[in-house]
Amino acid sequence: YHIPDILLGIEQECKKLGCNLIIQDTCNEQEMENVLIRKFKNENILGMIIYPTCHEFFNDEIMRLKLDNFPFVIVDQYWSQLDAHFVHSDNKKGTYEATKHLIEAGHREIGLLYDIDWNANNTRNRIEGYEQCLIDNAIPVRKDYLFDTTLNTARLPLGIENDVIESMMDFITSNNQITAYLCSSMLFLEAIKRLGIKLGEDLSAIFVDDSFLAKHYNPALTVIRQQNQEMGRRAFDILLNWGKLQEKNVVLDTELIVRESVGRLHS
Known part of the structure; x- marks a missing residue:
């Protein structure tokens, strides 16, 4: 976007x-x-x-x-x-502040969905910000709470895109103790929709970057602009x-x- x-x-x-x-x-x-x-x-x-x-x-x-x-x-x-x-x-600062916002809202089980192939250095900085905020708030860093789609979802054929959505669904259902996510992919929205999960009620999320969709989605998406x-x-x-x-x-x-x-x- x-x-x-x-x-x-x-x-x-x-x-x-x-x-x-x-x-x-x-x-x-x-x-x-x-x-x-x-x-x-x-x-x-x-x-x-x-x-x-x-x-x-x-x-x-x-x-x-x-x-x-x-x-x-x-x-x-x-x-x-x-x-x-x-x-x-400043991607590290961005995810640090987003993670802090989730913690202040009462969340301690926080996952991170990212795509290392889309921009490796930016992704690494975002992970550092996320992990540093957890450490600063005495929350254990769990590597199994990080999910890498490993695919550039901006250019995927429909079939492969569906595979990414299904893999996200598997990760979310296998980690139902996670109450909030930081997301770099809008495919997360389709994944939770298929699972019948209500965003902002059953599960919380903050997304990387703002967009027309983010403003007008229901519910409107909290983002790192x-x-x-x-x-x-x-x-x-x-x-x-x-x-x-x-x-x-x-x-x-x-x-x-x-x-x-x-x-x-x-x-």
Whole structure:
């Protein structure tokens, strides 16, 4: 849901200056990413804003951009091994605050549903925030409360998507002591619907990132909102002022938007 908002932020800045924005989709394939980087590098462009493929390490073409001092910015990702410009969210802080909100609502058995293949570094930061909050509140960290769908659900054929939903259903029913979840996938909503579970009453959940669906779902979803348009704007500003800005790692705050998907647990 957040990629269109990042693009909107970039597009708004381009329009102000009369710049043309060229968009290419890598389909989350690293080889396609390499091909497109080589292609754009040979064209007369201001620079590249790269939403990288979802791998733990950057690819060779990104390193070549750095070695050639070609203007580029990485958005929604951070690699400490690469000395480059990054604009991304404080995912650790976001899940820390979300977990704290669940604890304050009386929940102590809290699960985390994530997709490590979608963005490994962001997922790792979210897990760290979740676990740190549990530790700070004297709640045991249980690795068996973490569920990895292992699939990029944004591009799944219907049959495989159904497999993910069914695996979520199995996890939820096998862990009925869990009263609340942090979720990176909206497929969770379909899973609990099939199980006849009422969100906000039988089970609570907080979702990563805001969307039109989150606002208008019944009940409205509590979310960790990211500054996606600002991410795009800041990335464009770095390209526009290439070589002038000292700050390389721009970390944007997240905001917990409290709606109706978290119920208070009464002891």
